[in-house]
Amino acid sequence: MTDKAPGITADESEIRQIFEQWSQAVRNKNLGAILAHHHSDFLMFDVPPPFLSRGIPAYVETWNLFFSMAPIPVKFDFDQLEIHASADVAFLTAIGHCRDTEPNGQIAPLDFRLTMGLRKIDGQWIIVHEHHSVPAAS
């Protein structure tokens, strides 16, 4: 017996668990838990500016900005999760759903695209890259 779904590798299960803990930590506004599996040289491409953020302090700033705009309770849900994992490098794609506060104060749904890159370092999966975006205004 196993608690893994058929065809899902142990690495895929670990990555899914890290991903779900991370998104839950965002919903909980728990910054320590958000950062629990991130690399010190982490590279962020976020929805709003700046163009890129490098390292944990800059990553924290992106969450401070997000939480300043996110209505309570924080919505940060995903579907269409696809995990591509080898023994020590992995990436995943997903579609995210959150909410934004517009300049007029109205709350609006905001869907975004997410790509996340991971490496296994000393036996632990670590998030080294996130790319969050929306399409450019046409």
Add this chain to the structure above:
Amino acid sequence: MTDKAPGITADESEIRQIFEQWSQAVRNKNLGAILAHHHSDFLMFDVPPPFLSRGIPAYVETWNLFFSMAPIPVKFDFDQLEIHASADVAFLTAIGHCRDTEPNGQIAPLDFRLTMGLRKIDGQWIIVHEHHSVPAAS
């Protein structure tokens, strides 16, 4: 003697070569060469809408749109390339530089973020995902 840089694995060299062939193919407007290493179930998150594109015919549409807006000669250059490769899964990040034609007809530089995901299938690296974006307007 070797033609690889010190510390670069054979997989990283192969992925760099595929990446450089792909970006050269864009500069050459050579659609066949752009598609030379893409998976049939390829997932695209592009700069302009649509929100996502799945499969090769939809990917071709994103290039038709790009070429309709790109001044000649086509600029499609990258720097800050970082490759994370294992034996059969890899991703890379890079900063791209192209040009856009604005509604008033003026040509403007456009910088964008790129994440690309690859899998090795039957001994060949295949591109299964691209995520191109610019930060949302603030």
